[in-house]
Amino acid sequence: MAEAVWVTHSAGVARAMAELLIEGQSHTDLHGCEITRFEKVQTSDQYVSETSQQNFVEIYDVLHPLQPKESPRDLRVSPFNVRQKELGAFFLESAGWERPHWFEANRGLLAELPAEWQAPERDEWSAMFSSPISAAEAWKTRTAVGLYDMTPLKRLAVNGPGAQDLLHRLSTGNITKKPGAVTYCLLLEHDGGIRSDVTVARLGEEDFQLGVNSNVDFDYLRVEARKQSAADPARWVHVSDITGSTCCIGLWGPLAREVIGKVSADDLSNDGLKYFRTKEISVGGIPVTAMRLSYVGELGWELYTTAEYGLGLWDLLYEAGQEQGIVAAGRGAFNSMRLEKGYRLWGTDMTSEHHPYQAGLGFSVAKDKAGFVGAEALAALKERQPDKILRCLTVDDGTSLVLGKEPVYVNGEAAGYVTSAAYGYSIRKPLAYAWLPASVSEGAAVELEYFGLRVAATVTAEPLFDPGMERLRG
Numbered sequence: 214m215a216e217a218v219w220v221t222h223s224a225g226v227a228r229a230m231a232e233l234l235i236e237g238q239s240h241t242d243l244h245g246c247e248i249t250r251f252e253k254v255q256t257s258d259q260y261v262s263e264t265s266q267q268n269f270v271e272i273y274d275v276l277h278p279l280q281p282k283e284s285p286r287d288l289r290v291s292p293f294n295v296r297q298k299e300l301g302a303f304f305l306e307s308a309g310w311e312r313p314h315w316f317e318a319n320r321g322l323l324a325e326l327p328a329e330w331q332a333p334e335r336d337e338w339s340a341m342f343s344s345p346i347s348a349a350e351a352w353k354t355r356t357a358v359g360l361y362d363m364t365p366l367k368r369l370a371v372n373g374p375g376a377q378d379l380l381h382r383l384s385t386g387n388i389t390k391k392p393g394a395v396t397y398c399l400l401l402e403h404d405g406g407i408r409s410d411v412t413v414a415r416l417g418e419e420d421f422q423l424g425v426n427s428n429v430d431f432d433y434l435r436v437e438a439r440k441q442s443a444a445d446p447a448r449w450v451h452v453s454d455i456t457g458s459t460c461c462i463g464l465w466g467p468l469a470r471e472v473i474g475k476v477s478a479d480d481l482s483n484d485g486l487k488y489f490r491t492k493e494i495s496v497g498g499i500p501v502t503a504m505r506l507s508y509v510g511e512l513g514w515e516l517y518t519t520a521e522y523g524l525g526l527w528d529l530l531y532e533a534g535q536e537q538g539i540v541a542a543g544r545g546a547f548n549s550m551r552l553e554k555g556y557r558l559w560g561t562d563m564t565s566e567h568h569p570y571q572a573g574l575g576f577s578v579a580k581d582k583a584g585f586v587g588a589e590a591l592a593a594l595k596e597r598q599p600d601k602i603l604r605c606l607t608v609d610d611g612t613s614l615v616l617g618k619e620p621v622y623v624n625g626e627a628a629g630y631v632t633s634a635a636y637g638y639s640i641r642k643p644l645a646y647a648w649l650p651a652s653v654s655e656g657a658a659v660e661l662e663y664f665g666l667r668v669a670a671t672v673t674a675e676p677l678f679d680p681g682m683e684r685l686r687g
C-alpha cells in the first residue's frame with residue numbers, strides 16, 4: 214500500500230510502487246520511507262505523539278536543514294555527554310543521539326586563530342546552527358589534535374562461522390583478508406545502486422565489526438543472516454547492534470601519536486598499526502579496539518571501547534593531550550574536513566539511485582570479485598560511460614555559502630543539485646558536492662542557486678585536501 218503526501222509526489226509514488234511490484238525494487242531511492250529506518254526509541258507512543266505534533270505545527274514552514282527536534286531530546290547520549298556539557302557543547306539530534314556541533318569552551322581560541330583560518334561572515338540563514346568556533350576546532354585538528362565523539366555512528370557485530378560468507382556475499386569488498394584488516398566497501402542493490410557504504414573490520418576469524426549507516430542496514434543484514442543460518446545451520450551467523458553498548462572516540466591530528474603515546478604502551482607507530490588496520494590495545498588499562506582510520510583525513514585512530522569505560526577513556530586522552538593543545542571538536546569542523554577529503558555520506562551524497570562508478574566509489578569494488586549482490590549489474594555498468602557524476606565544486610568568490618540540495622545551473626539550464634556543502638577551513642573557500650551530467654567536466658563554470666541568487670562555482674579535481682594521503686599515513 215502506498216499513498217503520496219502531496220499531489221506533487223503522487224505520480225512518483227505510483228511509479229515506485231509499480232516498480233516494486235514488477236521488478237522487486239524501485240529506481241527511486243525510498244530509504245526515507247523504509248519502515249525499518251526507525252530506532253527502537255523512535256517507535257514509542259510518546260515519541261510518535263511528540264514528533265507528530267511538532268510536524269503538524271511545522272507543516273508549511275520553510276525549515277533550516279539543521280533545524281533540530283525540540284522534543285523529545287536527550288534520548289541517547291554517549292558516555293562523554295557529561296564532559297561535553299561541561300565544555301559547553303551545542304548539540305543537535307540525529308536518530309535520537311545528541312551530537313555536539315561545537316564547544317563553547319573553544320571560543321577563547323578565536324583570539325589566537327591565524328588570519329588565514331578565519332572564515333568569512335555567514336548570511337543570516339547559513340549562520341543558523343553554526344558557529345565561528347568550528348573554524349578554531351578545524352584549525353586545532355589540522356595543526357594539533359582533536360577529540361571527536363563518534364559514538365552515534367551505528368555499529369554492528371557480525372559473528373559466527375558464516376560471518377565471512379555473509380559479508381562476502383552482500384558487500385563489494387574483499388573481506389576475506391586476515392584478522393586485523395579493515396575494508397571500506399559497499400552494499401548494493403541488485404541493479405548496482407548503492408544501498409549503503411560500510412566499514413568492515415575483521416577482529417577475528419569469525420568476528421567482524423561493521424560501521425553502517427542506519428537501522429535499515431541492521432535489518433537487511435539481520436534478515437540475510439537468518440536466511441543463511443536457516444539454509445545451512447553449519448554456517449550460522451548472528452548480527453547484533455552494539456552501538457549503545459559501546460562508544461568511540463576519534464583521536465585525530467598531527468600530534469595524535471604524541472598524545473596516545475603518553476597513555477598507551479602499545480606500538481601505534483606506522484609499522485605497529487598500519488592505515489586501515491585494527492588491533493586490540495590498552496589505553497591506561499582500558500581495553501580498546503583501535504582502528505587506524507580518520508574521517509577528517511588526519512593521522513589517528515578510532516578508539517572503541519564498551520560504554521562503562523567511555524568516560525574514563527575520554528578523561529585520560531583529554532588530560533594527556535593538554536600539552537599538545539587537544540580540543541574537543543564537533544560536527545561543524547568534522548563536516549568541513551570530511552568534504553575537503555571527499556568522503557561521501559551515504560543518504561546525502563549517494564543513494565540507491567547511484568552506482569559506484571557515478572559516485573566516485575569504483576575503488577571500493579574489489580577487483581575480480583564476483584558473486585556478490587549487484588555484481589552482475591555492476592559488471593555491465595562498468596563498461597558504460599556514466600551519465601552523471603558526483604562532482605566537487607568550489608565557490609569562486611571564496612565567501613558565498615550554500616547548504617545542500619540547491620540546484621546547479623550549467624549554461625543557464627538547471628542540470629543537477631548540491632548534495633553536501635561546507636566552508637572548507639583548510640582550503641579557505643566554500644565547497645560543495647553536486648550531481649551533474651558526466652559531460653560537465655573539471656574546470657567547468659557552473660552556478661548554484663541560493664535564495665534566488667546565482668553563485669558562480671567551478672568543477673574541481675578532488676579531494677581538495679591532501680590528495681597524496683601523506684597526513685593519513687604520517
Ligand SMILES: Cc1cc2nc3c(=O)[nH]c(=O)nc-3n(C[C@H](O)[C@H](O)[C@H](O)COP(=O)(O)OP(=O)(O)OC[C@H]3O[C@@H](n4cnc5c(N)ncnc54)[C@H](O)[C@@H]3O)c2cc1C
Binds near residue numbers: 217223226
Ligand atoms: C482535503 C484535502 C486537501 C488536500 N490539499 C492538498 C493540496 O492543497 N496540495 C497538495 O499537494 N495535496 C493536497 N492533498 C493531498 C493530496 O490530495 C494527496 O496526497 C494525493 O492525492 C495522494 O495521491 P495518491 O495517488 O497517493 O492517492 P489518491 O489520490 O487517494 O488516489 C488513490 C486512488 O485509488 C483508488 N482506489 C483505492 N482503492 C482502490 C481499489 N481497491 N481499487 C481501485 N481503485 C482504488 C481511489 O479511489 C483513488 O482514486 C489534500 C488532501 C485532502 C484529503
